[in-house]
Amino acid sequence: VLLFSTDPDGICHIETSGLDGESNLKQRQVVRGYAEQDSEVDPEKFSSKIECESPNNDLNRFRGYLEHSNKERVGLSKENLLLRGCTIRNTEAVAGIVVYAGHETKAMLNNSGPRYKRSKLERRANTDVLWCVLLLVVMCLTGALGHGIWLSRYENIMFFNIPEPDGHVISPVLAGFYMFWTMIILLQVLIPISLYVSIEIVKLGQIYFIQSDVDFYNEKMDSTVQ
Template sequence: MQRIFCCNKNKVTTANRIIKANNSIYNELKKFPKNRISTTKYNIITFLPKNLFEQFRRLANAFFLFLLILLFIPQISSLQPITTLLSLIIVLAVTAIKDGVDDFARYRSDRQINNRRSDILINKELIRKYWKEIKVGDIIRINNNEFIPADMILISTSEPNGLCLIETADLDGETNLKPREALEITINHQNDLEKLSKFDAEIECELPNNNFLRFEGTLKWNEQIYSLKNDNFLLRGTRLRNTEWTFGIVCYAGPDTKLMQNSDKPKFKRTKIDHWLNKIILGVNYFL
């Protein structure tokens, strides 16, 4: 096993986070986010103003709105604005309905994921709770074929050597299984809930980032410091395979997980035709 001393160049820098296992009071003071995720663009309050703002970023819509305003001024135009008004309302309504349906589908997907369940160790007992209730510092048990609910440090597995296999197909598309291993000092905890509930290790790790291939940190326990690396790390979105169970300590939850750090908020899509229309409209206005 590798220990880290003060002179080690690989020691975690001051720009990091500190987590204490089985110490909810300390971890809550750090105000780490919970494990609930949201990939939607809108909510009930922001849908209308935000969607209209995005739609009027299309110069064609903005042009017709400006034209509509001019039609309402009798000194400028004698034409009735009703035709232009109805056309603009229909275009905006159809686009808003489509965006609303797409965003509702994202909301349903988020709700389904947030309401998945995992076993959390609380007062020497495993309690089945929703993913959205998981917090940093919790000790989680993952059973075979279950998805990992958050980024975790592997403590122990059903294998005597502390190894487990995970599938990362949902992250990188690779179907081959990848091995992960627990530190030698934590292997002996196995499935002993009493030992695990008294496990008071302090984990110091890097700040949340989107690098799937790197993890650096240290685990301090019984006045000894041990190095943590990517082989000791379980990513949210991966799946436990060919291993009866594993235990892990949550170090990143919800939006801080590497999976969510790599997921951009959905953006308002504009096609090449939209870009060309914007240029044409600007050109026409310039020459007029």
């Protein structure tokens, strides 16, 4: 939280290109109540109280308040916050109080490693496969319930309810359970597992044709598309 700036207007200019890729300078303002002080703030003599939100990875949000020793409360926003990873520009010196440190800083919370980029085709394929799985389960449940109900009505007819070699007759509930897994095996071709393999083969073909395209050849660098 910014408490002092050598700028006479209590303004600090920062560059956040290391955080959000924006190279334009942004302004940050000293907390109200400290901007009127002419002398530099001594952090060791800081007696105010700061209440702020829990650590999060939103670079454009900061909420809280600072309570002075006279019980006066001043609201805090992102305009009063200097983030870890930003660079101070056009300002000789600043002073402030740390509210987030270590792994609780917004820079560390946003540093979760590279994100896996999925194409629109892949996202659509995943959605369609999930619908296929749901349809498969519904069809198998319907078949299993129908089989169980059928056997419960015609369990006395040997043609429909063939007994075991020892003469024991399977109950309709157990027969419906067996029928569910039987239909899973029979209808599992409904899920296009080979679709993902086909997509990868198509990608390999596209890579080959793109790299072999003479229109993408750079004569100055003597290289093709990589």
